[in-house]
Amino acid sequence: MDEALLRSLTPGVLTVLVRRGAGFAAAEDAVQEALVEALRAWPADPPRDPKGWLVTVGWRKFLDATRADAARRKRENVVDGEVAPEPAxxxxxxxxxxxxxxxxxxxxxxxxxxxxxxxxxxxxxxxxxxxxxxxxxxxxxxxxxxxxxxxxxxxxxxxxxxxxxxxxxxxxxxxxxxxxxxxxxxxxxxxxxxxxDHPEVAGLLALMLLHQARRASRTTASGSLVPLAEQDRSRWDTALIAEGVAILQRALSRDRLGEFQAQAAIAALHADARDAAETDWVQIVEWYDELVRLTGSPVVRLNRAVAVGEADGPRAGLAALAELDDTIPRYTAASAYLHERDGDLETAARLYAEAAAKATSLAEVDHLTRQAARLNTRR
Structure with missing residues (x-):
């Protein structure tokens, strides 16, 4: 039994039943019953049209359930008398x-x-x-x-x-x-x-692929976070990067820029650099400018400030950060990083500790606490 086939057919079968008049919950129940029936019947007698088989059985299960519900008998009379349309x-x-x-x-x-x-x-x-x-x-x-x-x-x-x-x-x-x-x-x-066929759908897919390509290098064997600049780029999945970049280029060529395309462009610039030192931070700042224009998001502005710190120096980044609300998530961590880049290790250590206290995941708490401890041992 090809369970992957059943899984791929389920959404289309469910929607056919909903479009024919079944409520979502009732349709979902009927589809599940049809899937159980398929698991029983298909190994011995596989259908030539699997989706059509599931639609037929699922619709019959729905009608059976409707007939069994006395409170919905009136609806049953209407539904049962209709000629079921062909699946779209x-x-x-x-x-x-x-x-x-x-x-x-x-x-x-x-x-x-x-x-x-x-x-x-x-x-x-x-x-x-x-x-x-x-x-x-x-x-x-x-x-x-x-x-x-x-x-x-x-x-x-x-x-x-x-x-x-x-x-x-x-x-x-x-x-x-x-x-x-x-x-x-x-x-x-x-x-x-x-x-x-939508450029933002392609942009999101490209973004996911580019992020997924770095997945193996994001944590240590013990589960600790590894910052982007310290990741082993030889572990990045070059096939996913190539696919993501190709999808992004086709989307951008349509000149209908959206936020996911802009995010993917930033991810592509990181993927294009052979090491952290070669990262084109000037162009990344330009893409963040586009993202700010598209979204106005405070988090995007925060990320832009960090990118400015990389492109124009940490003091420029701190100046950009100072214009933002300090309650933005990860504001304190960004400030800590930029102060460290600027050589103010005492302030950076204090801010890393404060950021750890505000972090919402154990991995972040662990990473930020380690950063604070590292700087405290250097002072």
């Missing part, structure tokens, strides 16, 4: 499902969970493990999300930016539990890129 192209079905799972009425965490469940085909247990929460908690989150989007009609174009934001959230979760969410996000974004 698989690409269109999957694209609409992306938009549904990224519906603006959902919270970011619910949108991510629903996307992984409905589009990614992950089980509730897998998603719960990835987010390190109890399975019952994740099941409730997904159930609430299903109820929220039930009844939403595909009568208007979806918001691509929202879909991309959800996929970016998935990617940034990285690896936890038994599910590699970074790899899953890349898989889903490749799927989306095949379904929709």
């Amino acid at each position: 192209a698989a690409v269109d079905d999957t694209l609409q499902l992306y938009f549904l799972c990224a519906h603006p009425s959902l919270t970011p965490s619910s949108a991510v969970a629903l996307t992984l469940r409905a589009v990614g085909g992950l089980t509730t247990k897998q998603i719960a493990r990835a987010y390190l929460v109890p399975e019952a908690t994740m099941a409730q989150r997904i159930s609430r999300a299903k109820r929220t989007v039930s009844g939403v009609r595909f009568d208007q174009p979806g918001d691509v930016a929202t879909v991309l934001r959800v996929l970016y959230l998935v990617f940034n979760e990285g690896y936890s539990g038994d599910v590699d969410l970074a790899a899953e996000a890349i898989r889903l974004t490749r799927q989306l890129a095949a379904a929709i």
Whole structure:
């Protein structure tokens, strides 16, 4: 039994049922029952049209459930009398499902969970493990999300930016539990890129590939963070870098710049340098200027200040940093780094310790504490 095939077909089958009138939760239940039936029947009698088989069985399961629900008998009479339309192209079905799972009425965490469940085909247990929460908690989150989007009609174009934001959230979760969410996000974004010709979709895919290319060098064997400047670049995945750069170049050639393309351009400049000293920081600052124009994000402004410190010297970076709100996440860590670059080790050590106290992950706490300790031993 080709479980990968079943997983790839699930989003399209689910969307066909929703478009025929099934509520999202009921459609999802019916598809799961159809998948169980496929696991039982296909090894002995594989269908010539796997998706069509799943649609037929899933629709029958939905109608059976509708008939069994006396409170919905009126709806059953209407639905059962309709002639089921032919399934739309698989690409269109999957694209609409992306938009549904990224519906603006959902919270970011619910949108991510629903996307992984409905589009990614992950089980509730897998998603719960990835987010390190109890399975019952994740099941409730997904159930609430299903109820929220039930009844939403595909009568208007979806918001691509929202879909991309959800996929970016998935990617940034990285690896936890038994599910590699970074790899899953890349898989889903490749799927989306095949379904929709949009330069920002390509930009996000390029960004993910360029970041993923550096993954093996980001931590030590013990799990400690390794700053970009200290990473062993021989461990970077050159095939992923080449693919990411090629995708980015095609997107940029369309002259419809968006934030993910700009972020990918910065990542590409880092990937292009043979070592940290060769990094083209002047051009990186220019790309951060574009990102500030596109997003106005305080975090982008913070990253720009650090890049200015690399391009024009640490005092220029500190001057750019001084213009920003000091409550921005990682502001203190950036200030510590720039003060160290400027030779003020006492201030830098103090700021690294303060940044460690504010850090939200154990890896960051460990890294910043080590930085403070390193400078304290040098003074």
